[in-house]
Amino acid sequence: LVAPRTLRGFRDLLPEVARFRELLVQKITTSFVSFGFRPIVTPALEYAEILRGKGSPDHDRQMFEFVDHGGRDVGLRFDLTVPLARFVAEHQSDLAFPFRAYQIGPVWRGERPQRGRFREFVQCDADIVGTESSIADAEIVAMMHATLSSLDIRPFVIRLNDRRILAGVLEVIGATEQSGAVLRALDKTERDGTSAVRGELIELGLGPDAADTLLGCTQMSGGPDDRVLEDLEKVVTDNVRGRAGIDALRTVRDLLDQLGVPSTGVGIDPSIVRGLDYYTGVVFETTYHGAPSVGSICSGGRYDDLTLVYSKTRAPGVGGSIGIDRLVSAVLDVEEIGLPRDPRLVVLGATQEEEIPAVLGLATGLRERGLAVDVHPDLRPAKNHRRYADRRGAAVVGTAVGSTIELHDLHTGSSKRVTLDEAVTAVVDLTKGPAG
Amino acid sequence: LVAPRTLRGFRDLLPEVARFRELLVQKITTSFVSFGFRPIVTPALEYAEILRGKGSPDHDRQMFEFVDHGGRDVGLRFDLTVPLARFVAEHQSDLAFPFRAYQIGPVWRGERPQRGRFREFVQCDADIVGTESSIADAEIVAMMHATLSSLDIRPFVIRLNDRRILAGVLEVIGATEQSGAVLRALDKTERDGTSAVRGELIELGLGPDAADTLLGCTQMSGGPDDRVLEDLEKVVTDNVRGRAGIDALRTVRDLLDQLGVPSTGVGIDPSIVRGLDYYTGVVFETTYHGAPSVGSICSGGRYDDLTLVYSKTRAPGVGGSIGIDRLVSAVLDVEEIGLPRDPRLVVLGATQEEEIPAVLGLATGLRERGLAVDVHPDLRPAKNHRRYADRRGAAVVGTAVGSTIELHDLHTGSSKRVTLDEAVTAVVDLTKGPAG
Numbered sequence: 078l079v080a081p082r083t084l085r086g087f088r089d090l091l092p093e094v095a096r097f098r099e100l101l102v103q104k105i106t107t108s109f110v111s112f113g114f115r116p117i118v119t120p121a122l123e124y125a126e127i128l129r130g131k132g133s134p135d136h137d138r139q140m141f142e143f144v145d146h147g148g149r150d151v152g153l154r155f156d157l158t159v160p161l162a163r164f165v166a167e168h169q170s171d172l173a174f175p176f177r178a179y180q181i182g183p184v185w186r187g188e189r190p191q192r193g194r195f196r197e198f199v200q201c202d203a204d205i206v207g208t209e210s211s212i213a214d215a216e217i218v219a220m221m222h223a224t225l226s227s228l229d230i231r232p233f234v235i236r237l238n239d240r241r242i243l244a245g246v247l248e249v250i251g252a253t254e255q256s257g258a259v260l261r262a263l264d265k266t267e268r269d270g271t272s273a274v275r276g277e278l279i280e281l282g283l284g285p286d287a288a289d290t291l292l293g294c295t296q297m298s299g300g301p302d303d304r305v306l307e308d309l310e311k312v313v314t315d316n317v318r319g320r321a322g323i324d325a326l327r328t329v330r331d332l333l334d335q336l337g338v339p340s341t342g343v344g345i346d347p348s349i350v351r352g353l354d355y356y357t358g359v360v361f362e363t364t365y366h367g368a369p370s371v372g373s374i375c376s377g378g379r380y381d382d383l384t385l386v387y388s389k390t391r392a393p394g395v396g397g398s399i400g401i402d403r404l405v406s407a408v409l410d411v412e413e414i415g416l417p418r419d420p421r422l423v424v425l426g427a428t429q430e431e432e433i434p435a436v437l438g439l440a441t442g443l444r445e446r447g448l449a450v451d452v453h454p455d456l457r458p459a460k461n462h463r464r465y466a467d468r469r470g471a472a473v474v475g476t477a478v479g480s481t482i483e484l485h486d487l488h489t490g491s492s493k494r495v496t497l498d499e500a501v502t503a504v505v506d507l508t509k510g511p512a513g
Numbered sequence: 514l515v516a517p518r519t520l521r522g523f524r525d526l527l528p529e530v531a532r533f534r535e536l537l538v539q540k541i542t543t544s545f546v547s548f549g550f551r552p553i554v555t556p557a558l559e560y561a562e563i564l565r566g567k568g569s570p571d572h573d574r575q576m577f578e579f580v581d582h583g584g585r586d587v588g589l590r591f592d593l594t595v596p597l598a599r600f601v602a603e604h605q606s607d608l609a610f611p612f613r614a615y616q617i618g619p620v621w622r623g624e625r626p627q628r629g630r631f632r633e634f635v636q637c638d639a640d641i642v643g644t645e646s647s648i649a650d651a652e653i654v655a656m657m658h659a660t661l662s663s664l665d666i667r668p669f670v671i672r673l674n675d676r677r678i679l680a681g682v683l684e685v686i687g688a689t690e691q692s693g694a695v696l697r698a699l700d701k702t703e704r705d706g707t708s709a710v711r712g713e714l715i716e717l718g719l720g721p722d723a724a725d726t727l728l729g730c731t732q733m734s735g736g737p738d739d740r741v742l743e744d745l746e747k748v749v750t751d752n753v754r755g756r757a758g759i760d761a762l763r764t765v766r767d768l769l770d771q772l773g774v775p776s777t778g779v780g781i782d783p784s785i786v787r788g789l790d791y792y793t794g795v796v797f798e799t800t801y802h803g804a805p806s807v808g809s810i811c812s813g814g815r816y817d818d819l820t821l822v823y824s825k826t827r828a829p830g831v832g833g834s835i836g837i838d839r840l841v842s843a844v845l846d847v848e849e850i851g852l853p854r855d856p857r858l859v860v861l862g863a864t865q866e867e868e869i870p871a872v873l874g875l876a877t878g879l880r881e882r883g884l885a886v887d888v889h890p891d892l893r894p895a896k897n898h899r900r901y902a903d904r905r906g907a908a909v910v911g912t913a914v915g916s917t918i919e920l921h922d923l924h925t926g927s928s929k930r931v932t933l934d935e936a937v938t939a940v941v942d943l944t945k946g947p948a949g
Contacts, residue, residue, distance in 0.1 A: 079562050081602035081823035083555075084587060089600050090554035091607060092614060099542075099552050106535075111880050113858060113887025113905075116535050118526035119519075120633050121557065121589075121619060122577075126515050141558075143579030146623045151520060153557075164525050166517035171527060173904035177887055178528060183557060187582045197556050210890035212869065223880070335873040387517035422549060433648065437771040444547050444659070451549025451613055454646035468609035469549075 086187075086196030098199075098405050101228055102181060105201045105399060108224035109179040112216065114203050117178045119160040121185075125152040131159045131386065133261065133354050139186040153185040157202040158355065158380065158396060165206050165394075166387035174207030174392070181401075192371065195402055202377075204396030206384070211325055214359045214379060214395050215332035221375050221397045222338050225363065230408060233365045235375065236298070236346035239326050240356050243347070245319020246294055246312055250287040257354060259283070263295055264350040271296075298346035302330055305345045325359060355380040359395065368407035375399045418487060419449065422471040423504055426453035426462035432477035435497050439475070439482065442501045448508060459483050473507045475500065522623075522632030534635075534841050537664055538617060541637045541835060544660035545615040548652065550639050553614045555596040557621075561588040567595045567822065569697065569790050575623040589621040593638040594791065594816065594832060601642050601830070602823035610643030610828070617837075628807065631838055638813075640832030642820070647761055650795045650815060650831050651768035657811050657833045658774050661799065666844060668802045671811065672734070672782035675762050675795050679786065681755020682730055682748055686723035693790060695719070699731055700786040707732075734782035738766055741781045761795060791816040795831065804843035811835045854923065855885065858907040859940055862889035862898035868913035871933050875911070875918065878937045884944060895919050909943045911936065 083089060090098060106116075125142050132155055141153040154160050157180045165176065181201045190196060203220060205213040218235055225233055243260065247253050262277040271292055278288040290312065297308045306323055313319030326345055333343055351360045360378035365371070377397030384392040423443055427436045440450045451469065453462050459476035463485055466474035475482045482500045485492045486507050495503045519525060526534060542552075561578050568591055577589040590596050593616045601612065617637045626632060639656060641649040654671055661669055679696065683689050698713045707728055714724040726748060733744045742759055749755030762781055769779055787796045794815035801810045813833030820828040859879055863872045876886045887905065889898050895912035899921055902910035911918045918936045921928045922943050931939045 079822055081599045084558055087556035092551035092553055095552040095554045111885050113885050115528035116531040117528055118531045120523035122520055163517045175890060208890045212890035216888055335870040337877040386515055434771040441773040449547050449549050452652055454611060454644045454648035
């Protein structure tokens with residue numbers, strides 16, 4: 078015997094959770110489409126050189142990488158943004174820019190598994206590539222707000238920052254050389270705490286005052302956006318990059334108002350850094366207040382130089398990503414998913430061989446009327462079919478008994494016996510009942 | 514620069530084809546659900562020992578297999594049936610049997626790429642596990658018939674056989690020892706031709722008469738099903754396995770009639786073997802007459818012993834799989850996919866900074882009315898926005914000009930100018946026009 082087991086950090090989804098995730102993905106797709114996005118698909122496997130060095134040292138370390146049959150060094154994608162950049166560089170002559178695209182699919186990271194974090198997880202990404210306009214940034218954030226709202230997971234808040242603000246502060250305090258490592262250290266503040274991060278910053282060569290200035294900026298969140306931006310201006314003073322970041326956030330905030338996004342759903346938070354090296358401007362994360370411990374359920378930002386790795390043509394982009402598996406974990410944490418009865422599901426069965434043709438004919442008739450029909454293939458007494466139908470969460474179960482059908486409504490618990498001729502109408506009526 | 518390229522046998526889907534595939538998958542899901550199936554999800558990566566030796570020597574050779582960060586020997590799944598068997602063995606106490614489940618996802622095979630064949634492709638599988646009843650076999654075949662019909666790809670024919678018939682013939686001609694190799698040789702008849710396969714059979718140790726008897730059976734297709742079965746009976750005579758296979762096919766044919774499947778859509782074809790070792794009973798393939806050269810677009814069969822590899826509890830199953838990528842290739846071969854205008858897509862743009870708030874407000878209003886709106890983020894003259902909207906296949910394009918909106922209907926070519934207050938109603942009316 079080979080033990081039936083899944084790899085550490087990987088898992089199966091049983092029907093209830095799989096169905097729930099499928100419904101969320103359908104709603105997400107509908108929302109993406111309503112903002113004018115269309116799907117693209119890229120492969121799970123890429124040349125390793127396409128992926129390596131594009132995320133962060135952590136992403137490189139966690140990448141599932143191997144040599145394939147043809148001796149090629151290949152890797153499983155760790156996100157959908159790097160493959161999108163490669164896609165845009167490869168197909169640029171076939172695309173209409175600004176290019177709005179969404180991509181929904183699994184990514185793989187060999188990180189330590191923990192609650193809500195898996196080694197394989199599905200991301201739902203949407204991006205606008207080929208423009209530097211803040212309107213694109215605002216459209217991405219507004220769309221993510223509309224999408225999460227359509228999933229009924231309030232309250233949540235999308236927390237915005239701009240990479241250039243901290244970069245400006247680093248210039249002001251004279252610590253630009255270590256900026257990559259400094260940003261990655263700051264990204265761990267929520268997890269490791271301020272004092273640990275302060276220690277790390279000083280280890281990276283920052284003076285205590287510089288470290289405090291930097292940490293002070295990341296703690297300026299919470300107040301009204303205007304005051305946060307004014308406080309940041311006092312630190313940045315006339316630094317060009319820092320001011321560009323502050324101006325961009327102010328513009329995006331205004332555009333979000335014009336797009337009708339409520340100010341309770343978005344806020345400026347200078348502690349948002351993002352652990353990916355490719356971001357160059359606006360960045361964001363989303364806290365779901367129902368389950369803050371699972372981390373950000375929707376993140377993204379602007380990456381103006383990523384395609385330059387693959388092509389001389391610059392294609393600045395901005396995008397966001399919903400971590401659907403983390404979101405499913407979060408919602409399951411908050412609400413027990415009861416398996417609701419499916420108002421359209423009917424189970425049919427027979428007790429004797431001779432009744433099978435009638436059962437199959439009835440199944441086809443009901444399917445043609447738009448119902449979902451599960452034919453139990455084994456000959457059993459009506460009570461066995463009823464037990465199975467109950468476990469499956471069906472609305473109605475019908476068992477052929479001689480030339481009649483014994484119908485049972487699993488919502489109301491009532492039963493009745495009808496002739497074959499009456500059966501289609503009778504079942505359709507039952508599924509339209511109080512529960513349908 | 515890193516050259517932007519995909520691995521041999523892998524490919525991107527651009528929006529038109531990705532959208533087309535997404536629509537096909539939606540129709541397939543709807544059909545699966547109407548037959549009472551629910552989704553499950555299994556990981557892309559499994560312990561290699563779960564996968565190895567379950568398909569065929571070819572599948573083992575083609576498997577993407579490597580050692581992960583934790584020193585585990587892992588593989589990318591080459592189909593969805595083997596992971597389903599592992600899933601059923603692992604979760605059997607949590608499932609209601611007979612278990613009806615569908616699974617849609619990518620699989621990977623490092624085979625030589627050719628037309629319609631890729632190293633990564635999406636399969637749409639549906640299975641019934643936990644019953645030996647022929648009703649389950651018939652339900653799978655009837656569902657696949659209904660599903661393919663819902664995709665509008667007629668004419669197609671599902672070709673049925675039963676593994677036990679050829680196994681019985683092998684017993685009759687005394688060649689049971691090499692049965693695995695013999696079946697794999699027979700599976701190549703369509704590709705390599707009869708005389709090459711005859712040579713291979715003789716190399717495998719079959720006498721010329723035995724080889725001819727076997728090849729004679731596989732050539733008995735084409736006539737009415739009853740005659741094919743009678744001809745097979747003459748070869749099988751009183752062999753128990755062979756008769757069981759013939760009886761099963763006769764039963765399935767009757768059940769398919771009772772399920773209302775037209776006899777033009779299914780036929781018995783003793784040449785169908787299937788290249789996978791786990792099949793034990795009914796097997797089928799589907800020829801799409803529009804593009805027969807892409808091979809079978811929907812295949813499957815009964816695998817009664819597969820779960821016994823992982824568990825002492827027997828869970829006999831039957832299932833089918835639609836090769837959606839092969840199907841997309843086939844349909845693209847037959848019909849040029851023109852990019853139809855999206856009757857719900859509206860492109861909006863502005864010519865000057867001051868018009869942006871009006872454009873964003875209009876976008877939100879139209880999205881609330883159920884339209885898909887792409888806001889072009891760059892300030893451009895109306896003719897530029899129109900060109901972009903045309904490339905995107907939009908129905909309507911609107912450009913703010915001062916305090917009015919210049920609307921252009923891309924179907925009719927007509928333009929009109931409306932005030933901001935009139936704009937939502939005017940755009941909604943245009944999208945409801947002759948084209949909507």
